[in-house]
Amino acid sequence: MKNFTYYTPTKIVFGKDTEKEVGQLVKEAGATKVLLHYGGESAQRSGLLDRVRESLKEAGIEFVELGGVVPNPRMSLAYEGIELCRKEGVDFILPVGGGSVIDSAKCIAYGTVYDGDVWDFYDYRAEATDALPVGTVLTLAATGSEMSKSSVMTLEEGWLKRGYGNDLGRPVFSILNPELTYSLPDYQTACGIVDIMMHTMERYFNLTGDSRLTDVLSEALLRTMLEYGPVAMENPEDYNARAQIMWAGCVSHNGLLSAGIDEEDWSTHKLEHELGGMFDVAHGAGLAAVWGSWARYVYKEDVNRFAQFAVNVMGVTNDFRDQETTALAGIRKLEEFFISLGMPTSISDLGYDLTEEQIEELSYKCCLMGRCTIGAFKRLDQDDMAEIFRMAK
């Protein structure tokens, strides 16, 4: 077990009707003027935004609004938000939406109090030392951004998609009402399930060897997703299934499942980020499309680990004389699960026929123009990345 710091200050307010507490929570956080930040029309149509506005008014909180966040949220809107916050003297950012809206809100929170270009943080050129507080109302179980320190943004110039993590970005509070996820299209629900599982797995596949408690907690969470994912797909208004998934989304990404591990991997996320930057692919679908190829490319680094995953998570019967068979059966079984959710397991399933030129471009961007490798379970250089994209074609 390696030394670690665990810090999850976000207050989670979970359950039915909890969005009505938002005004009070914002007030307790000491906010005087709020930026209400959101995406497209669904939050407006569903009446959620009106309920949030009402709650803010009741608590006597002033606010301005900025909508229009899109999936793979864009820097141009964040820059607009930063300008608006400065002009209006905003001191609290309130995203209402899924991970894209929350990530965009975090970017605005960093940028409003930073003298330079906020993209510096996402491009690994600087570290944030301050940020406005953020509180969230979550409408989609997927990214874990509601409790995590991460924010992923896309710079339109060059379509660069980059993630940045800083404890200052952890929300002060997050409101999670599983009922708000009832109306999600099946495809988005499935994408969320994949994303939550991948947040767990990018941590789980590590070479530490002695992080048992973290292992078994991760395995328990993954099995819960295998169990309740299909229930939510079958009956989108099954409160309990939605609740398990929504809470799992939080736990998967708040740091608990990194405790004591040597190094997280995040290769699949980074490969997908490039796909998402180039094609505007739904994040969860992109992860599902790439993961199996990543797994088959790297599993030999620690066959036992993949066998453990196969048995403890996927329910594969262990072949004690041939762990490799067990390991590969686990990979196959998870792909079958993705397919059962209507998710892709290749890039062509996403509807794209990658050219060799595109593969080179994706890999070149993914290694930051040759500046770095990705991954920890197996370090991947530009050639490795290209090979995985080829396998995932």
Added chain:
Amino acid sequence: MKNFTYYTPTKIVFGKDTEKEVGQLVKEAGATKVLLHYGGESAQRSGLLDRVRESLKEAGIEFVELGGVVPNPRMSLAYEGIELCRKEGVDFILPVGGGSVIDSAKCIAYGTVYDGDVWDFYDYRAEATDALPVGTVLTLAATGSEMSKSSVMTLEEGWLKRGYGNDLGRPVFSILNPELTYSLPDYQTACGIVDIMMHTMERYFNLTGDSRLTDVLSEALLRTMLEYGPVAMENPEDYNARAQIMWAGCVSHNGLLSAGIDEEDWSTHKLEHELGGMFDVAHGAGLAAVWGSWARYVYKEDVNRFAQFAVNVMGVTNDFRDQETTALAGIRKLEEFFISLGMPTSISDLGYDLTEEQIEELSYKCCLMGRCTIGAFKRLDQDDMAEIFRMAK
């Protein structure tokens, strides 16, 4: 899944040599004058207190000291601490020790800024609205107090032992170095293992029925204790085993394993608190002595739940035609585990031969002189409590 709030702001700094960071962490918390609070001589003898003093000095932090905390920490010393803090203008409490020291520190933290008698909080007569910040250096894996909102104190007048929980009592930071637990006597290590398991089980045995994620996380943690408890007993300097146990102690009691459950139980703790108040029994040993009797008294309220525990935690083979047999086998198997650790499974094992008069007194105090019931899995009144004490004799 029930509505819940999850709030664990404590920053955990976990691993080898982490006690050397204490000065810096206290400084970051904005403290100017610290009360260094500790127990007997072991922290002094081991050199830990000197390392902590050194780190405080290096960070330029002024401090005063108060030692002498005993197991089942007493109000008289806490009152002394409160007076000292007021006189010296202390603004931060730094307990170095196990749960008793931390609980005493929390009591001082509440009391220093409270006009009335701090016992009001423990006697359910008032709610704290303010507290000095507390940061801890943990030397014993057991109570989970390093991340929890709980504090348990004993009032010598009448030997009343009472717990109080408030988010204001959650430490700002806690430093956990598993090496600091190497020197614990076996008996204390075993007590800690029982306590950690019981913190999980007092939550796990609930009637919610649809808290799957919380269930499986709890089961995973309990299995880890069954696996690594004996390793630490066998080899007290096995870093990995000590680390799993220490981290489990934190996770078991920080609120994660209560997420979405209907109501926690805490009967075994409350019954033990009375024993501890009357006899100065080690807390974990008292829990082990009482639990089996509690379990046999209540399991019929939900046989399936006890069968689930037996199979998923204790590894009992399920008897599908007779869940009751499965349930009882699980109870027996956990008692066997307690015995394997050298723990008692009855009050006579603790060396006390309870009289009927003592049973009546314990039950009378435990129901707060008839003012309340305890438990949620099954509500227990004074007669129920007496019956469990009789079964546990």
